[in-house]
Amino acid sequence: MILKASQRGGAKQLGLHLLKTEENEHVEIHDIRGFMANDVIGALREAEAIAKGTKCRQYLFSVSLNPPQNERVHIGTFDSALEAIEEKNGLEGQPRVVVFHEKEGRRHAHAVWSRIDPETMTAKPMSFYKSKLRETSRQLYLENGWQMPRGLIDPKDRDPRNFSLDEWQQAKRFGRNAGELKELIQEAWATSDSARSFSHALEERGLYLARGDSRGHVAVTFEGGVVSISRATGRKSKELQARLGKPDDLRSVEEARKRV
Template sequence: MILKGSQRSGAKQLGLHLLKTEENEHVELHDIRGFMSDDVVGALREAEAIAKGTKCRQFMFSVSLNPPENERVHVRTFEKALEAIEEKNGLTGQPRVVVFHEKEGRRHCHAVWSRIDPETMTAKPMSFYKNKLREVSRQLYLENGWQMPRGLIDPKDRDPRNFSLDEWQQAKRIGRHAGELKELIQEAWATSDSARTFAHALEERGFYFACGDRRGHVAVTFEGEVISISRATGKKAKELHARLGKPDALNSVEETRKRIAEEILPRIKSHVDEARASARAELDQLNARRMEMAKAHALERAKLDAGQKARFEAEARTRADRFRKGMIGLWDRLTGMRAQLEKQNQLEVMWALRRDQDQRQMTINAQLRERGDLQQEINAARTKHAQALRALHHDAAYYRLMRRGEEPKVKTAFERLVTMREQPALDSKHPRLDRVKENKPDAAKKHVSSDEHLKRLREHQQTPPRGPELDHDL
């Protein structure tokens, strides 16, 4: 499973966020250890109060544990992972809170440790914790036989569409998917070789090239959000300047937003509004099914918990009745009979707890499968409407070319590049290829880089980009 950690403060904010049910369909408090309080916010506030006696500001260590998407991971696997994290980072025995979240048909875990040792009133050092978490993550993939992500094997092969929490929140404001936004900008970068072609490729995808407030290259969405080109493509400023030139010649973000409002918005607003209304109507129906399913699942779990509790109490009474009282009970102590009964009861308690745990896990797995089927419908609807919006921006870009007297292209830049790549390779004696070799020695490198980037995008399109499962990093 993927492990992401951070040192942080903000006890109350984190506690409330871990209990938030607006985005999470199910929130389950799994464990509170080492605190007087028995609720999440109270426990974290307690850790904050203890930290007041030290100079430590980031007194909590927070980790999210995200298993592979298609795996149904038992709670004992999560517990084993938590033990490995504690051992690697010197947190064994430290007070902690463990919470499970479920959303979009996936189940993941959040754990928060207090870094303060109450005996010495010092903070546990967290040096190189990212490397240690990566080691634990790799070991979990190997032990459980899961397919390890290429990005975990080699950071250079990570999914280029992965996004941070800030990028996820920005995309959420405009009702888009952060991975989709990054993928579109990376496509535009991979299929262009100059500022002019890059700007047109962006417009085909609903973005507008501009100069940011910090004199950097940015893309402004149709809704007015600003996205850093460097962050979206993973390219450094030097590489951006080499292909796109200095951003000073571009319009500012304010001018670009004004242009969108005056020139572009009036022409396609009705079509965009119609597409979004259609998407909203379909997604509202799916969301209603999702909420109804979440309520039914919660009720089923509550009935299961109540039944298991009643059964456990009845079994506990049966175990207690085995101990005889009075002189016979004293005789049982002297003969060792009571000790045998105590050992038998302990084994039965352990068996009963594991039985109940397995039974609950089976229920959760069945519900996750049902929820996963619904999520596939939701994802299909999102993809369909995202493609419709992209087609609108694509057509609008062509109309603007025609208005300027330029010939509109028949295919998008991405489609043209794919078509060129499918054609037979040019002969080495071809004069055009000779001119490329003579005049542009670095051209081949550039095309190889674009090919590799497009190849990676295609490979990762089969799997969704990793979003901020690290949703505690506020």
């Protein structure tokens, strides 16, 4: 789910934009929380009125939530995304408005929070919100098994040569964190659609596709460790074979280690 955000003012203009039906077949008000008003424009004008008691001009935090093009996403998934956004950005309990737009059967959402804490009459700081939303977006793709856009991949994870010498030696002695390896394999799966692209995505992360001793698909780390693809991705062997082919066609673990 791609998350795009901005800090802004212009309560009435934003409210009118959220309610436009020219570009959408359906507009549904999903949630209005923390306002006296029970309509979108009234709620956002209320946020504007409260902000006048502060020096904050960009008193609204607006986020669009766009799921993958070919996925039909349940409302509960949107709600989980909203909770994650609030937690990452310190917006828990802040007044908000959530509106769903639907076009050609595809639903996306817009959420707007008031940045003003009515008790302290100060604006919630939104430092590094773009990187926080990027992290939340990546996690949503992994949790839901969606194919991740390449633009969301974290470049620092692509090449084992990016590790410092100390980090590499520590990884060699003790093995890398299991959660880290699992996430890297999940990312490779999310950004690939064939054996070739999956193998390439693994190698960008210092992992090598191979045939395990029990004749299953595995990833060999550059330290020589072996990780089950099925366990890391939560996919059954039938699903793995549909994308990757039979493991019999792959090099063995020992051959992969020699290649490394």
